[in-house]
Amino acid sequence: MTSPLAGRVALITGASGGIGKAIARRLADEGADLCLTYGRNADDAEQAADYARAQGRRVIVTAADLSDPQAPGALVGQAADELGPVDLLVANAGTADIKGWQKIDLESWNATLAVNLTAPWLLAQQVLPTMIERRYGRILFISSVAALTGGVVGAHYAASKAGLHGLMHHLAPRVAADGVTVNSLAPALVGETKMFPADLETGTPPIPIPVGRIGRPDEVADMAIAMLRNGYLTNKVYTLDGGILPRD
Numbered sequence: 001m002t003s004p005l006a007g008r009v010a011l012i013t014g015a016s017g018g019i020g021k022a023i024a025r026r027l028a029d030e031g032a033d034l035c036l037t038y039g040r041n042a043d044d045a046e047q048a049a050d051y052a053r054a055q056g057r058r059v060i061v062t063a064a065d066l067s068d069p070q071a072p073g074a075l076v077g078q079a080a081d082e083l084g085p086v087d088l089l090v091a092n093a094g095t096a097d098i099k100g101w102q103k104i105d106l107e108s109w110n111a112t113l114a115v116n117l118t119a120p121w122l123l124a125q126q127v128l129p130t131m132i133e134r135r136y137g138r139i140l141f142i143s144s145v146a147a148l149t150g151g152v153v154g155a156h157y158a159a160s161k162a163g164l165h166g167l168m169h170h171l172a173p174r175v176a177a178d179g180v181t182v183n184s185l186a187p188a189l190v191g192e193t194k195m196f197p198a199d200l201e202t203g204t205p206p207i208p209i210p211v212g213r214i215g216r217p218d219e220v221a222d223m224a225i226a227m228l229r230n231g232y233l234t235n236k237v238y239t240l241d242g243g244i245l246p247r248d
């Protein structure tokens with residue numbers, strides 16, 4: 001059966017990271033065309049692009065420093081020019097500057113908020129008009145269990161991820177009748193990423209995980225695809241954390 005995501009244009013930020021690469025590969029399997037963005041690591045994004053091209057997908061790979069508020073508009077414009085209007089936005093890029101609350105200076109606070117919250121907001125604001133016009137759209141924010149628990153990275157990180165949930169709750173009901181869903185996927189402790197580079201087999205989690213191991217990027221990608229396929233799911237935070245948090 002053809003996937004409901006086949007032929008859609010997806011913009012995935014942070015496609016050079018562990019989770020972004022996995023989502024890009026799974027979206028290519030679903031038949032979506034891809035605009036993949038990276039910050040500093042072009043080669044990693046190109047790996048995902050090579051896979052998608054081998055599946056016959058149209059792919060562009062582009063650098064974007066998402067701490068620059070001009071970047072989201074430029075990205076959405078480039079994707080539209082080269083692939084067509086964005087149908088699926090996966091706002092996945094994120095930064096995690098591990099610091100105790102006493103040590104978070106304004107520079108670190110602003111840098112974290114810029115990438116983790118302001119950029120997803122500006123991207124959503126840019127893609128929504130054409131999604132509404134075309135009566136189809138999917139916005140997925142990759143947040144974190146830290147938004148719900150406080151987490152271990154820092155106050156700035158937890159606040160930035162919690163901000164995504166507020167943003168989602170505001171937008172989702174306002175665009176639902178236009179065929180646009182807005183959801184958040186909140187993972188915890190996913191290995192084989194630059195953010196948490198632990199080995200999947202031997203990595204020791206900083207807190208106990210009921211399933212007994214850290215998560216895999218492809219498990220996050222599987223959940224992302226299920227959320228993107230589903231037109232009846234909106235305004236939701238789904239946690240994916242090996243059972244750490246007894247909710248959602």
Ligand SMILES: NC(=O)c1ccc[n+]([C@@H]2O[C@H](COP(=O)([O-])OP(=O)(O)OC[C@H]3O[C@@H](n4cnc5c(N)ncnc54)[C@H](OP(=O)(O)O)[C@@H]3O)[C@@H](O)[C@H]2O)c1
Nearest residue numbers: 014016017018019039040041066093094189190193194195
């Ligand atoms: N791994 C976990 O345990 C975990 C848990 C909860 C939530 N998350 C969230 O999952 C998402 C993906 O992270 P990951 O685990 O895959 O980590 P990762 O491997 O470190 O990937 C992070 C991605 O974000 C990009 N990025 C960072 N700063 C950027 C900037 N200023 N401009 C543009 N792109 C930027 C990186 O690009 P370059 O590498 O090209 O610079 C990379 O593609 C993040 O939002 C993260 O907060 C991860």
